[in-house]
Amino acid sequence: MGQYSYSQPSSSSEDLDITSLLDAEAQLYADEGQSSSEAVQYEPQPEAVQYEPQPEADDGIPTICYCGAEPVIATAYTDKDRGRRYFCCVNADDGDCHIWKWWDVAVMEEMREFQSLLRRLKEEGEKSEEKLLLLEKSVGELGRENSRVKLMVCLLVLI
Template sequence: GVKLLVPDPQDIFIPLEVSDLIKLPPKTKRPPGRPPTKRKRSAGEIPPSESEDYGGHDSSDTEDREVEDLNRRDQADLNYNYASTVQYPPQPEVEFGFPQTCYCGGRPKLETSRTVNVPGRRYYTCDNVNDGDCHVHKWWDDAVMEEMRARDTHTLQLSEKVDYLTFLNDYDPQLNKLKELQNETEQKLVRLEKVVSELAENRTRGRNYYVCKDFKNDGLHIRHDCLTALEEELDCLRSQYAEEVSLRRELQFELAQMREEIKELKQLIM
């Protein structure tokens, strides 16, 4: 066979116009001080030295290992920097109104904005705002408006409560009137029980009846035993007295609650 000699690349003349168009990939060198690492082969991968399709070691494999090593070291540096940052305990969210505590646990402070868009506008910030963590940032005028709306709502609630307690204050005369009625019912009950007792003792002498003055006519007229009528009236008075006692207890309980609410309202107002 005929053997063809491969020319040396240095002996080949390449025009300047063509050489400018040729862009070779940059060569990557291992940084000094870092030992070479061996890349782990995946399952089923044939080592390049044992494969018939590859002749010797491939330089691209070495470059890949160096890139992987650099990436691994960069990731280790990132993890170290993240672990060395200041970690704050979790804090509650800053809600409406003036912020009392920052997300980091510090005390908010007032600063004045010096930007072009909002010059001179005051806002809440934190002393640790430059540490890269999340901190409070709230405009002072927004916080004032939120506080004013909250105060208006609270004042309206107190006003409604005062009106309600003023309405309940009418229980005092009602309670006194109910007490008088209860005393009258109790006196009637005592007198009626005495009358029924006397009639029951004298029942052997004869019975008294409630009859109509025209009972001699042939029509239908009432005829009711007097003692039975008194006993029925006595039962009715007892039921009425029990209802009045129950109602009085309910009113007394509501009155006690109303006085407690008045005390709480005075404390809120003061």
């Protein structure tokens, strides 16, 4: 640890040198900063495992964690979120990156996705219905033309 080496002016001194006081204070803080940084030795943390992004885990209700495990539903017990449910991975305690998502947020995302999908399916159904009506109209016209052709063939055969 660093040594504190500064001098204080005596109380008998009439002229206080403010510069020397400021220098002494700066030296004191520098020594304290050096000693506290020397006292705390941080061990390097092992590098966290980086998993490939899993789109199934990011949108809506998660079905798979980044580590490949199946998420479970747990309940929060903090004062702020008491009783609120969330999805998390069973392997969350290993220090790696795992899924964690509020249940209500996930369900709302899933509902929005279903609404979007339902809207697209309705549009496709309406387009298919329009195509069916056009097809039925074409078949009806072809049927009428076919009966005209048959009538002409019969007339030609008679003649």
